[in-house]
Amino acid sequence: MSGGTASVLARLIPPLRPEWRRIVGSYVLATTSLLALAAIGVLAALSVGGAVVHGQWPSAAWWVALVALVLLRTLLTWREMDVSHALAYRVLARLRVALFDAYARSVPARRREHSGRAASVAMTDIEKLEFFYAHTLAQLGASVTLFVAALGVAAVLMPAAAVVMVLGAALVALTAWVGAGATRRVGEEEQGERERLSERLVDALGALREVLAYGLQDRVVADAVAATRRSVRTARRREFLAGVIDGSRELILTGVLIGVVASALFVGGVGDPRSAALAPAVLALAVAGVAAIADAAHTLSELHPLVASAARVDEGLRRSPVVAPVVDARPVPAGPLGIRFHDVEFSYDDRTRVLRRWSAEVHPGEHVGIAGPSGAGKSTVIALAARLWDPDGGEIALVDSNGRGMPLREVAEEDLRAAVAVVEQDARLFHGTVRDNLLRGTAGRTDADLVGILDRVGARDWISLDDELGEHGVRLSGGQRARLALARALCREPRILIVDEITASLDPTTEKAISQVLAEVDATVVVASHRRETLARLGRVLRVEPPAGAASPSE
Template identity: 45%
Template sequence: MTAMTTSVRPFSSLLGHLGGERRAIAATIVLVVVSQVCLGAISVLLAAAVGHAVVHHSAPSDWFWALLAGLVALRAALTWGEMDASHALAFRVLARLRMALFDRYAVALPTKRRENVGRAASTAMSDTERLEFFYAHTVAQLVAAAVNALLGLILLAVVEPRLALVTLTGLTLVLSTVPLGRHRLEALGGEMVEATGALSDRAVDVLGGLREVLGYGIHGPVRRQIRETGAAAARAAGRLETTHRVLAGAREAAVTLVGVGVLVGVIGRGVAAEHVAALIVLALATVSPVADAAATCARLPALRAAATRVGEELARPAALTRDTPPAALPEGPLGLMMSEVGFGYDGRRVLDGFSLRIAPGEHVGLRGASGAGKSTVVALASRLWDPDSGTVALTGSTTSEVAISAVDDNELRAALATVEQDGALFTGTVRDAIAAPSTTDAEIEDLLARLGLAGTVTPGSHIGEGGLRLSGGQRARLRLARAVLHRPRILILDEPTADLDEASARLVTDLLGTVPATMLVVSHRHQTLAAMDRVVDITSREASEGTKKARRARNHAGHAARER
């Protein structure tokens, strides 16, 4: 019982993520059960008709053919309905599982250490595809086989108890193949899923870093790794398939024994000759679906391994905590406050007591040495991570601060936009990649012109996967354009001009000066920081106060002194 509970738990634990599809699963089970019973009844009736024709040299009565025709029509309708329902259910199950994973990744994948997402991607793509078939087809098949076997045994017990006993013995032999080799199947199934998952992980890594693979000439070692990983997956799959074939032979032998046993049981037992064929077919129709179900059960370890992986991904601890009930954002311009923030990982303290206050509408620059924690400040201010200590809050012009963790995520994302240095652009046109729902092509074209992209990029230009058809500088400016077009109240930028030449950087700086949002800009570039209202040095955590006018005056004085 414990072993069975352990075997079923990975599948049952995912039911909560399928929502209303549980009713559809139940309806599909009913369709398959009735369809399976109809098929058995048709087979038995046809065998009875053959027996009647052989013994009596005449066809059955008209009512018999009417009954048979009705069952055939019903079976055809049920088969069509079951195929339609199960295929639609499979796609909905796939969508449900993937959306559940996406929702979990949204709060769990921005971990303290930016991890390789190859496993997450392969789980979302490969493992969920294995499970869609299980919930849409396999469960119904197993239940239908059990119901069909029970009805067949009851009918045989009523007609000829000895044949019911023979059939029950055959069922026992068939079912005995399920635990046979279970541990080997478990091991090989898990090994195959892990190997294929590792292959997917490696493929995701290589495709994501294809330029580096080619640029550094490491395609040889990469190909060797993929070949070795693929060979390991193939070996595991081969051993698993060999085990399945051995067990399939054992099941076929058990089914054959049932047929022989029933034939021996009816000979010389006073069973009417015209009923012999029908009884043999009834016994076989009782056992055969169970044999198919046993074959399915033998393949469950691989599915169970996939379900376990999906369950583990869905159980990832959240990187963010959600305060309840959610608090409303202040009206009007928003400010940002970080108070005594501490953050670290792997025993390393990245921030310790860091504080920063940005007034609504203020543009603040952030500078510091590499490793000082600038990107960590961006992640905390963007609420990709929660601090280990201290608070991050949003402020209004006239209201007290609201903890960023207390704001509804959808409301927060509509008010706050972050442009990371290595941010992604999705495949499609420029319009698809950067436009907000209400953005017009005229607005896109105007913004592209202000960023120096007019003539080279249009709203309808295809950017390729991840923007591969664009230069690094074009991608950087389009990421900024995407944020600006969404009209955030707070805009956080991580090195927005790092990939740009002087002229393009000046265009970006000029554009930022016209954006009405509160702004936090991380940059090493003096030209970019000079356009800010003030600059904070994260290394010393001291604000370098002063207006842009005073800073320019100091710069001018320094230049004059050097010239003298």
């Protein structure tokens, strides 16, 4: 295993630290199983040597040992499979939870990313890696241990055979090193093809209505088939390279057999009964040891696609958090809360500045609108107020009724989420019942409370708590989703309610109803909108204008 390969795979060890005892246990099982198999071969070979040279049949002790080893090997094989499968699920869970935590700290990101790539990393890449850490790693360690043990025994019984084993193992390792570059390039190409295919499929499924409306089904299918064929051709190239390398290892293993036989005949002496009797056992030992190294080399040659997957998972785990962690959290002031923006500046990673020295204050209990042209930064202000991002400069603070401010960066995450609720324009509903969705992020609400909130947002007449919503609330209209998203936020009884363009695509009747609900909320309300009806019901409107010379980013 090259240093680069080892370093990439080693970087994923920290999330798996809680499983280290099980990983070591898997190695012990695999090693004991391989040693038992090698011992069975050596015992059988010893009996052949004794029968041919000395005319002695195996003793009763030999039969007992052989039967015991066979039973041990059977038991260990079953146990090893059981342990590795259980460990694989734990590794899968550990890596996915670690990746989810990294995305939770860094999403929504301030850079352009493709959800298809993220899905490929979370699903395909981690599924490949689970088998490596749960099974392959133990097998590699067991193979090396078996070779070292076989080499030590061979050095005692027949030193010349041990020299042949070392030469054979070196040649096997050389095949892995020679084929590493080509195999790695083809493996990366194959992984890239699969990743691009995943992106295309995610795009097509996400825009399914547009695909059907424009009659693009045949084109989507043709693109997917073409991408699949390219991936298959690349996979065949990789398999061909692997076959050539494996064939070379088989030739080397044959050479080891010939070398051990030659060392027994010529170095040990043609007429030496001891060498003749030990030759089959040493031959079995050499084959077991070098074959283990050959298996390890084959496994290593197949790791290059895994290295690409490990690099992508590692990149995901190392994502920079979008907000700085709170070091010394302060308690949130009691009572009504407002929010203050002072000289706030913000820009996206690959775009020009959106906010430049923007200041405003929303007093506790006040209902305020945020208006401005498309792309001016209204949604950015909303995200900053909810601390989904940190500003590049300036300060955002919660304000109590006495005007004292507490910077958001000093508020513990759980306290901030308890005080501030956000309803975004494209707020997602979760798969499950209405009750499940309303109780997300809150507790202690009775069904009577939930029904009251549904009535408050005008949803009680057309939906019940036990109704299934489907993925993202697909069975609902845009206005119905907006009402339920608002109801979910109200269930938390926030002291600050932040709403982003919730009425942007609603009909006038639904917009009026939602605006009326917002007007009646007994809390500080900040609403970003470009609709006059929505803004007219708010006490004050703040303007956001794009900085001079700035491009208009999408919000």
